[in-house]
Amino acid sequence: MLFANVIVDISHEKLDKTFQYIIPKELENKVMAGCQVDIPFGRGDRQISGYVIEIEDKPCMDVSRLKEIKGLSKKSLMIESQLIALAGFIKERYGSTMNKALKTVIPIKQSIKGKEKKYLKLKVTKEEAQILYENYKKRKNTKGRAELLNELINTESIEYELVIAKLAISDQIIKGLEKQNIIEIDRTAVYRNPVGDYGTEEDRVCLNDEQKRVTEDIIADIDSEKGNTHLIFGVTGSGKTEVYMEIIHHVLSKGKEVIVLIPEISLTYQTIKRFYRRFGDIVSIINSKLSQGEKYDQFERAKNGEVKIMIGPRSALFTPFRNLGLIIIDEEHEGAYKSDMVPKYHARDVAIERARLAKANVILGSATPAVATYYKALKGEYILHKLSKRANNMSLPHVDIVDMREELENGNRDIFSDRLKMMIADRLSKKEQVMLFMNRRGYSSFVSCRKCGETVKCPHCDVSLTLHKKRAGDRLICHYCGYSIEMPKFCPKCESRYIGRFGMGTEQIEEKISQLFPKAKTLRMDMDTTRAKGDYEKILSSFCDGEADILVGTQMIVKGHDFSNVTLVGIIAADLSLFAADYMAGERTFELLTQAAGRAGRGDIAGSVVIQTYNPDAVSIRTAASQNYEEFYQNEIGYRILMSYPPAGGMMAILISDKRKDFADRVADDIAKRIEKTRIEGLVIIGPSKAAIAKINDIYRNMIYLKHEDEDILIKVKNAILKYIDMVQEYKDLSIQFDLNPM
Numbered sequence: 001m002l003f004a005n006v007i008v009d010i011s012h013e014k015l016d017k018t019f020q021y022i023i024p025k026e027l028e029n030k031v032m033a034g035c036q037v038d039i040p041f042g043r044g045d046r047q048i049s050g051y052v053i054e055i056e057d058k059p060c061m062d063v064s065r066l067k068e069i070k071g072l073s074k075k076s077l078m079i080e081s082q083l084i085a086l087a088g089f090i091k092e093r094y095g096s097t098m099n100k101a102l103k104t105v106i107p108i109k110q111s112i113k114g115k116e117k118k119y120l121k122l123k124v125t126k127e128e129a130q131i132l133y134e135n136y137k138k139r140k141n142t143k144g145r146a147e148l149l150n151e152l153i154n155t156e157s158i159e160y161e162l163v164i165a166k167l168a169i170s171d172q173i174i175k176g177l178e179k180q181n182i183i184e185i186d187r188t189a190v191y192r193n194p195v196g197d198y199g200t201e202e203d204r205v206c207l208n209d210e211q212k213r214v215t216e217d218i219i220a221d222i223d224s225e226k227g228n229t230h231l232i233f234g235v236t237g238s239g240k241t242e243v244y245m246e247i248i249h250h251v252l253s254k255g256k257e258v259i260v261l262i263p264e265i266s267l268t269y270q271t272i273k274r275f276y277r278r279f280g281d282i283v284s285i286i287n288s289k290l291s292q293g294e295k296y297d298q299f300e301r302a303k304n305g306e307v308k309i310m311i312g313p314r315s316a317l318f319t320p321f322r323n324l325g326l327i328i329i330d331e332e333h334e335g336a337y338k339s340d341m342v343p344k345y346h347a348r349d350v351a352i353e354r355a356r357l358a359k360a361n362v363i364l365g366s367a368t369p370a371v372a373t374y375y376k377a378l379k380g381e382y383i384l385h386k387l388s389k390r391a392n393n394m395s396l397p398h399v400d401i402v403d404m405r406e407e408l409e410n411g412n413r414d415i416f417s418d419r420l421k422m423m424i425a426d427r428l429s430k431k432e433q434v435m436l437f438m439n440r441r442g443y444s445s446f447v448s449c450r451k452c453g454e455t456v457k458c459p460h461c462d463v464s465l466t467l468h469k470k471r472a473g474d475r476l477i478c479h480y481c482g483y484s485i486e487m488p489k490f491c492p493k494c495e496s497r498y499i500g501r502f503g504m505g506t507e508q509i510e511e512k513i514s515q516l517f518p519k520a521k522t523l524r525m526d527m528d529t530t531r532a533k534g535d536y537e538k539i540l541s542s543f544c545d546g547e548a549d550i551l552v553g554t555q556m557i558v559k560g561h562d563f564s565n566v567t568l569v570g571i572i573a574a575d576l577s578l579f580a581a582d583y584m585a586g587e588r589t590f591e592l593l594t595q596a597a598g599r600a601g602r603g604d605i606a607g608s609v610v611i612q613t614y615n616p617d618a619v620s621i622r623t624a625a626s627q628n629y630e631e632f633y634q635n636e637i638g639y640r641i642l643m644s645y646p647p648a649g650g651m652m653a654i655l656i657s658d659k660r661k662d663f664a665d666r667v668a669d670d671i672a673k674r675i676e677k678t679r680i681e682g683l684v685i686i687g688p689s690k691a692a693i694a695k696i697n698d699i700y701r702n703m704i705y706l707k708h709e710d711e712d713i714l715i716k717v718k719n720a721i722l723k724y725i726d727m728v729q730e731y732k733d734l735s736i737q738f739d740l741n742p743m
């Protein structure tokens with residue numbers, strides 16, 4: 001006998017509240033997660049409808065007390081059904097509870113009192129504003145003001161939040177302009193469209209032949225309703241966004257809706273504006289700055305048909321469009337598309353499943369596709385389209401690789417090579433800007449003793465503490481749990497004085513720059529300088545305004561920002577991400593370097609890139625320098641196939657964690673043995689072993705890795721483990737996490 005868990009009120013708070021019903025024999029093959037069913041409810045057995053969220057083979061109470069499902073609801077497939085079915089897919093594939101999966105998919109409804117919306121308007125005439133604009137544009141430090149005025153001249157009103165969040169203009173600037181009676185803050189205006197007129201034919205670019213061909217091919221395939229997934233592999237600036245918009249236009253004309261995923265960090269005002277300009281009011285955005293209630297409202301508007309294009313990061317995927325026609329995932333290689341919380345789903349796979357359920361299509365786009373994506377495209381699972389020409393005639397930057405081993409031999413022990421120093425000096429003298437990229441925040445990575453070799457570690461986590469310079473004195477901080485101590489003067493182990501720092505981080509680069517180029521103004525962008533809301537935009541806008549000559553930062557600075565005055569990008573230690581202990585290290589290195597290099601010379605001046613490395617021959621570094629994706633891919637896929645790493649085979653990481661070390665060890669051993677006993681052909685078990693970080697916050701962490709050619713086998717093993725755990729009393733509260741194809 002099978003049993004269905006049913007919810008009758010589909011809202012975020014009520015998801016825990018399920019009722020179990022018996023599935024009658026004749027419906028056993030028809031009832032699935034997501035189905036809407038008619039059920040007798042309450043004392044009087046009043047007939048209502050509910051959604052099946054899960055099917056079980058064990059009753060949760062005495063069967064005699066359970067009622068039977070009456071039948072499947074006659075209503076057509078509701079959007080709720082589709083989203084529940086999607087949650088079922090997430091639960092099954094990524095291993096989480098149905099409840100967690102549902103909460104991922106269904107937004108929180110909050111009875112917020114409609115947060116007051118504020119709009120900015122001009123208080124001077126357009127002509128006056130134009131004069132002010134010209135003035136601001138010429139002066140230093142007023143570019144933000146110029147941009148805001150320019151927007152207001154072209155538009156009636158702009159939403160306050162949008163200005164702060166996306167136009168990167170600070171509160172103070174707005175208040176300043178208000179005081180000067182140049183602008184006013186209006187609380188009554190109705191927000192229509194942030195960019196005024198839209199859809200004028202003259203604005204539209206005329207697609208080049210390559211773009212036209214790709215557009216036509218994809219549209220023809222969409223119309224054939226085969227539900228294919230497409231990959232647009234197009235170099236940066238090849239005009240992918242124009243192609244997306246043309247296809248969106250077609251999909252809309254068929255009365256369907258579109259979801260566009262863009263990584264949060266690339267979701268700039270400029271990008272959003274292009275979509276608004278083309279499609280107007282039917283465009284909406286969600287981002288992580290929205291409150292749960294605001295997000296819910298956006299989703300309601302989508303459900304009501306007010307919105308037809310939803311743009312946003314990962315979670316926009318769950319927009320409850322009733323008539324979804326297309327999902328676009330831009331920059332599909334981005335790591336941010338994989339959730340870092342349980343369920344650890346990948347937006348690409350979930351998008352493809354959602355499209356399947358909705359009979360829609362998926363388009364993936366990237367200049368450096370994920371190895372897994374390109375693999376599937378070459379195998380024919382996705383349809384591959386290439387855009388090889390730059391639409392805007394920008395030239396590729398000139399890239400130099402500097403071998404830091406040679407620098408050492410020549411007596412340069414600095415973190416900057418002679419070449420980079422010389423080029424920075426040159427750019428500073430020409431008043432051009434420089435970006436320095438270092439994939440590690442803090443001052444130096446860790447502090448260790450030169451006498452006994454001890455590194456100073458966090459007592460609660462299995463990681464070295466990181467040195468941070470503070471006004472109140474140097475401190476050692478744990479990046480995992482926040483534990484911090486004063487920088488010790490003596491080695492905690494052998495008490496020698498020879499304790500010092502090793503490695504380097506963004507803070508050290510900043511300090512070094514001020515020694516070498518005392519007149520240069522530097523800005524730093526990393527997790528430490530962007531803690532408060534708006535910090536990130538503030539740093540970017542002041543750099544854009546020319547308030548600093550050099551921007552030092554972690555990978556935050558390499559994504560998607562175009563600064564026309566940047567003519568030099570220095571990559572300080574290209575190797576840093578190369579030796580991470582996972583199979584994706586090479587891919588990440590290639591991506592980071594290609595993107596960092598792409599920041600140079602976006603304006604009319606050609607750019608230069610200096611890559612400093614101890615491994616100039618490493619393929620990912622060499623191919624990133626020559627911007628040769630194909631060569632990188634061929635090499636990388638060879639390695640993955642040899643080692644049966646994804647995408648050549650499936651991989652599953654199992655994390656078992658507990659406060660009690662011996663318990664965590666015992667469980668990991670037991671589970672590994674259980675898996676071994678299944679004797680599944682081709683299943684490779686690695687471990688159990690300590691996780692790369694064996695302890696976080698006093699919780700011990702053990703890993704088991706499984707590899708098998710067929711992902712479905714791994715999912716079956718996962719289900720078997722879950723069943724087993726369910727049977728063992730002692731494992732009742734065990735913390736176990738699964739990660740399919742970990743990143």
Ligand code: ADP
Pocket residue numbers: 205206207208211234235236237238239240241242243391392
């Ligand atoms: P991608 O998304 O591939 O990086 P975009 O679509 O952002 O490329 O295009 C890059 C730049 O080239 C944009 O400024 C865009 O307006 C311009 N562009 C794209 N296609 C054309 C075209 N056919 N003619 C003229 N300019 C174009």
Ligand code: ZN
Pocket residue numbers: 458459460461478479480481482483697
């Ligand atoms: Zn810690």
Ligand code: ZN
Pocket residue numbers: 449450451452453454491492493494495496
């Ligand atoms: Zn020591």
